[in-house]
Amino acid sequence: MIDVRLLRNDPEGVRRALARRAKPELLEQLDIASSLDDRLRVITLERDDLRRQVNELSKQVGALRKAGDVAASEAAMEASRELGERERSLAGESDDLSASLHDVMLRITNIPHPDSPDGAGEHDNPVVKGPVNMPATFADHQRVPHWETGTALGILDNERATKISGAMFTMQRGLGATMARALCQLALDRNADAFEEVRPPTLVSTATLTATGHLPKFADDAFAIERDGLWAIPTAEVPLTSLYAGEILDEPDMPARVMAHTSCFRREAGSAGRDTRGMLRTHEFDKVEILAVALPDQAAAMLDELVTRCEGTIAALGLPYRIIEICTGDLGQSHHRSFDIEVYAPGCDRWLEVSSVSWFSDYQARRADIRFRRPGQKGTEIAHTLNGSALAVPRVWAAIVENYRQADGSVRIPDALLPYMRGATVIPAQ
RNA sequence: GGAACGAUGGCAGAGUGGCCAAAUGCAUCCGCCUUGAAAGCGGAAGCCUCGCAAGGGGCCGGGGGUUCAAAUCCCUCUCGUUCCGCCA
Structure with a gap:
């Protein structure tokens, strides 16, 4: 608010x-x-x-x-x-x-940051960095969509995912499943220097989903378990923000930094029929989120740090990427200022949004009642919250399968993931 | 799911109709003492809200009720703890 x-x-x-x-x-x-x-x-x-x-x-x-x-x-x-x-x-x-x-x-939405660029919608979002790691040309063997490669290599089994749960659910298998988990492990390890790892609940109360701004306006986007008054989280941002709800932090303890690997659930209402193949849009996916509760005057630097951290992981995976800034017309309800990281997927021939880093000013903290106290001063002030997707699995997974596809149809494992792959260096062609 | 007991300030914890915004302890802040710190001593200080201020109003888990007056009595909901049952 x-x-x-x-x-x-x-x-x-x-x-x-x-x-x-x-x-x-x-x-x-x-x-x-x-x-x-x-x-x-x-x-x-x-x-x-x-x-x-x-x-x-x-x-x-x-x-x-x-x-x-x-x-x-x-x-x-x-x-x-x-x-x-x-x-x-x-x-x-x-x-x-x-x-x-x-x-x-x-x-009523949050007030945009003065430096957020003006614009009417997503087409006005300026590219602020990149493309980075962009090869001059992509080879023909990289121009294969990940759903084809994934199915051929036995690492993606969406047919059975649909049998189990319905449309827009996916399932990775074998080294594909291992790689999905490795991506989370990588993202957690890269941020463990400064962020406390948390394993929060993924079903939350109405109050919790309201605090971050997902309710009341976007109820149709979330899965609800009506009988128990619970909602499935669309992102770990939801429980991590409310971790501090109703609390008064001490200034020396700030910024508070937490991260979590969770499943995320989205109904994707209104996007039926879009991105139905592969893993570009799914009802359930894994993500590592990093989040900070900061003093107002720490927030701008924290935003930079979060962007740098999220960018660093994508760069470490050797994927071609760019950073765009979200213009005022495309800024989410709670957002004060936001940057997206996009990865190029040569098989789909598309830029995929793989990370979103945002500063919410005091908008969420006022809803969640997260305050802080300066030592020696009377009263409390409302904190600022910020967060970013350190890594969202499906689209990164898809981009790896497409970018790292080799001429023989196999997929090489990015170096950064090797420590987590039980010795595998390649997902072999069948 | 059944039973019992609970929910009070940053934390712990008194308080059973008016003199209670609420004792006490810890933590915090200011001062004294000290070369400095700790300890000790003295003092300040809850939160939200309206107001330039003086001052007003609200807040004792949420909601409702009784009363001139409710932290205190009644109803209800939620959550917690313990025991039993079930269970990974």
Whole structure:
């Protein structure tokens, strides 16, 4: 959530900043929020004053009783009763208003960073680095889609995955499964110098999924287990962010850094029929996420660090990649500033988004109530959260199978994965 | 799934209708002492919210109720602990 006070004190500034997202309906919501807030403040003031009077009278009742003045205490009780009735009806109105305001605020997007480039949609995202590791030409033997190679080598068995679970589920086998796991191991090992490894729950409560901004607006994108009120996480960002929910961190402990390898579940509603082959879009996949809870003035440097770390793993795998920055029109609801890393897959002849690194400013932390305290100072401040996909398995796996395919149809294992492959150096042609 | 007991400030833990925003301890901050630190001594200090301020309102797991007045009484939900059952 953005700060209601910001909306109150500088409505034009907020309006200008959100206008950069190029979503007209967003500005309408802003107006609704503003008018709800105005009304709420008037009513709250009036209600607080009534409460003050009731509180005073109640104190008097106690004092008068002690003094033995029964008649006066009865009179005070009667007066208080009347005020209390009016207070209750105002309180009802104020509760309704604040619930409506909260509901609107949950749907209003974060304010883009001033340096986020302007743009209307994903086609306006500028390339800020790369292509890197890009060979001048790709050989014909690399121009084979990973689903063909994967099936031929017996390392991808989507047919049976579909038998087991339905469309958009995948299954790796043999060295393909080993390589999927090796990728996670690599990503965890590369970040273990600074990030605590966590194995969080993958089923979470509604409150947890709301904290990161995935609810209420994107309920259709998540798998739900209605009977138990639980949701399957779309990313480890969800449980890792809420790891600190409701807590007050000490400044010296920040930034807090955690990472996790989890399954991620996405319904991919609205993308039915797209990317149906191979592993480009699946309902369930593995990912290693790295996440930081930082002081506001640490956040910009942390964003750079996360990008560098995620980039480093892709570079270590020797894959051709580039980095793009997300423009204001394509920025996610909770995002303040974001970069994507894309890998080139010669078999599909496409750039694949394999990592997304984002700074959420205080947007998620306000929802999750993650604060920090500076030693020696009164009060608390809201933290900043940031995270990035250190490695998302399926698309990287696909890019490796395509880039590393050799003329004889086998797939060479990238050097960086060799320590985790039980001695295998190649996935042999059948 | 059954039973019992719980949920109070950063943490631990008192408090069973008004003088309780809440004892006490730890942690924190300021001062004294000390070459410096620790210990000791004295003091400050909960969080959220409205307000320039003075000051007001709210918060004792969530929600509802009783009352002039609720941390305290009633209902309900959630979560935790322990025991039993089941189980990887």
